[in-house]
Amino acid sequence: MGVPQRKESATTASRVFDAMRHDLVNGRFAAGEKVAINGLKEQYQVGLSPLREALNRLAAYGLLVQENQRGFRVPRLDRHELDDVAGMRRELEGMALERAILKGDAEWESELLAAAHRLKRADLSPTQVDEWERLHARFHSTLVAPCGSVWLLRFIDQLHDQFDRYRRMAPGVPAVRKILDEQHGQLVELALERDVKAARALLEDHIDRSYEVALGSCK
Structure with missing residues (x-):
């Protein structure tokens, strides 16, 4: 019993x-x-x-x-914590993306294209935002999935949750959202071209732009 x-x-x-x-x-x-x-x-x-x-x-x-x-x-929203989380995302996610591009195979390429396609077609209206967020998280996790380190992926998942807590509590910025959405497709193109340097630079810019949105939760 x-x-x-x-x-x-x-x-x-x-x-x-x-x-x-x-x-x-x-x-x-x-x-x-x-x-x-x-x-x-x-x-x-x-x-x-x-x-x-x-x-x-x-x-x-x-x-x-x-x-x-x-x-x-519930933790308070703290600018210094957000700075730390965003900085660690740039470092760890950038490292994971470099490794993923070097290790990823044809199956990964197919999964990445599918994840990007589903995200692009997703509805970002208030009633469908949870589904969009799920597909958004799936895209980012697929992007770095072949990095070869379970622990690195665990840390990245935890950082995403911490970062998204700030982002979801911040006011929306449609102009930035449009750029971020376009960057998803650009990340896929660079990953498929195996352009490690350009892909990492774009991912870091992507995180920085999202950070500027998330900062709105600390004001």
Whole structure:
């Protein structure tokens, strides 16, 4: 009896972790907000034990702050943290892209073209934004997927979540969004041409432009 119950609890904790991670990244909790345990139990339809496990994992991941004897709080939006996250994205994602271009095979090329096509066709209207964000994340993960390092990809995923928390809370800038969308296609072209130097330079510019948008959340 004990083992199946532990497995069920772990599965539930993982479900809640994924759901809360999505909601935290997408700004469905206010920055600096203290999360109420009883409210979360009702919102996510979960018991106390798996909920606490999920909250502890989210704190270790950096999407919650654990306060001694006072529960958990959503991290505040901090310019210095955003600067750090954006800088690490430039370094780690740039490194991963260089490796991916050198290692990527024909199957990767096909997957990258498909991911870019789906993203280009996606609807960015308010009712479809979650689907656009999912396809956007898929494109960026596909771009660097063949880099050859599981740990590098894990760090990049975590940095994306931290970065996107700021970006999703910032006002939209349509003119910049248009440039960013065009750069997705340009990144694919450079990757397929195996132009490592130009692709990395464009990716860093892409991150810098997105950073300028994300800065709006800190004002």
